[in-house]
Amino acid sequence: MRRSGKAKSHKPSGESQRLIQLAQATLAAGSRMEERLWERQLDASLHKQMVTGHQQNIDSALDHLFQLDPAAYEALMDSAESASESCTLEHAGQTYEALLIAIPILAWTRYSIYSGPVAADMINTLSAHLYAHLLAPDTRMALAPTLFAIDQLPRSHAETYSLLHKMTLAALDGKPLRALTNPPETAPFLADTRYLLAAVVTKPGGALFRWQTAEAGNDIAAARDEAFQQWMNQSLPNVERLLPGCGVELLLPEAYFVACREGDKRIRPISIHAAIHYLTLLLSVEASTLSVTIGGFSSEQSDGRIDEYRIGFSLAQERDIIYGIVWPLYGEESGEEEPLDSLMARDLIAGKPVSSEDQTPIQQIITLLRESGIADIKHHAEIFPLDFCEDCGAPLFADQDSELVHAEMPEEVAPAPTHLH
Numbered sequence: 001m002r003r004s005g006k007a008k009s010h011k012p013s014g015e016s017q018r019l020i021q022l023a024q025a026t027l028a029a030g031s032r033m034e035e036r037l038w039e040r041q042l043d044a045s046l047h048k049q050m051v052t053g054h055q056q057n058i059d060s061a062l063d064h065l066f067q068l069d070p071a072a073y074e075a076l077m078d079s080a081e082s083a084s085e086s087c088t089l090e091h092a093g094q095t096y097e098a099l100l101i102a103i104p105i106l107a108w109t110r111y112s113i114y115s116g117p118v119a120a121d122m123i124n125t126l127s128a129h130l131y132a133h134l135l136a137p138d139t140r141m142a143l144a145p146t147l148f149a150i151d152q153l154p155r156s157h158a159e160t161y162s163l164l165h166k167m168t169l170a171a172l173d174g175k176p177l178r179a180l181t182n183p184p185e186t187a188p189f190l191a192d193t194r195y196l197l198a199a200v201v202t203k204p205g206g207a208l209f210r211w212q213t214a215e216a217g218n219d220i221a222a223a224r225d226e227a228f229q230q231w232m233n234q235s236l237p238n239v240e241r242l243l244p245g246c247g248v249e250l251l252l253p254e255a256y257f258v259a260c261r262e263g264d265k266r267i268r269p270i271s272i273h274a275a276i277h278y279l280t281l282l283l284s285v286e287a288s289t290l291s292v293t294i295g296g297f298s299s300e301q302s303d304g305r306i307d308e309y310r311i312g313f314s315l316a317q318e319r320d321i322i323y324g325i326v327w328p329l330y331g332e333e334s335g336e337e338e339p340l341d342s343l344m345a346r347d348l349i350a351g352k353p354v355s356s357e358d359q360t361p362i363q364q365i366i367t368l369l370r371e372s373g374i375a376d377i378k379h380h381a382e383i384f385p386l387d388f389c390e391d392c393g394a395p396l397f398a399d400q401d402s403e404l405v406h407a408e409m410p411e412e413v414a415p416a417p418t419h420l421h
Contacts, residue, residue, distance in 0.1 A: 104263030287373030295398030
């Protein structure tokens with residue numbers, strides 16, 4: 001769910017120009033009253049585009065601002081996300097507010113990670129736990145009977161809004177939802193995030209979660225932590241049954257886009273541990289015999305800013321990349337262009353304490369690799385184009401010689417089973 005620039009656009013349409021002007025006016029407002037005025041108009045304009053399915057007008061405005069006005073781009077992106085994951089609607093003579101929430105589930109395994117339909121009895125059980133521990137007493141909720149992989153989530157703001165509207169009506173009418181039909185295939189990963197989606201409905205101004213109610217007391221953070229702990233204790237055994245053969249960690253259910261980004265971030269270190277565990281078992285080697293090459297990759301629209309690190313694994317004394325994982329960057333995270341022997345990296349390798357909160361992404365990666373027993377690490381100073389295999393679409397990784405290559409296992413290595421029997 002990373003925020004990224006779109007493909008190069010043509011001249012923005014009139015509707016796109018209106019979105020651009022409203023986003024810039026919101027930033028330029030001299031008072032809270034003026035800011036709210038522009039925000040309401042921006043929300044109304046975005047809502048019009050989403051209802052009519054004109055995602056291209058939103059994309060064109062975002063693309064224009066991404067190139068020319070980053071601050072306004074962030075303002076428009078925030079508004080677009082909010083307008084697509086929340087809504088106000090009339091139903092049976094009453095006004096309601098609804099929010100699309102996501103429940104991120106981190107999973108890791110040597111086998112395949114399930115996605116797809118969820119049985120009705122499991123949906124009923126998880127819904128009961130949501131009502132009992134997380135949701136405010138007067139809310140209504142519809143939980144989608146699908147365990148989503150990221151490739152199966154809505155791909156645009158208009159699609160997100162359409163899904164929210166459909167789920168909101170189901171919550172108000174008390175009707176069950178249907179599982180996703182013909183979902184897109186998802187790439188197999190050793191560690192990946194799965195999502196449950198729910199629409200939570202309340203009266204205007206009403207609380208959505210238990211920690212927002214007056215009964216929660218003044219310590220909001222403690223009330224939220226307690227509610228999450230109770231939810232996790234009760235629902236984790238059920239979620240584990242959904243994902244046989246997997247290690248599982250639950251994250252706090254939150255608004256759709258925030259939850260998806262948090263899931264993306266939190267799966268990154270697990271992906272490194274899962275990759276090393278997989279390779280050592282498959283190849284019958286120690287982690288110390290693996291080598292790692294790290295490259296920073298940037299899209300054309302990023303103007304040289306690193307979008308993601310790609311981490312390629314190889315056997316010691318060999319140059320072929322046999323396995324690779326991607327570490328995307330989000331929000332204010334920044335990539336470093338300096339090589340591994342820079343001052344900060346040398347301090348890290350020398351064992352000087354560095355708080356995880358203060359570590360840059362490359363330092364986090366190096367720390368995880370070294371904690372897992374890998375010492376042979378090369379970090380390229382150059383930034384590579386965000387290239388993919390033309391045949392299969394897999395990301396390409398930088399090898400020791402700075403060549404972009406496909407990650408491929410040696411032919412003599414028998415692949416590990418992908419299904420749990």
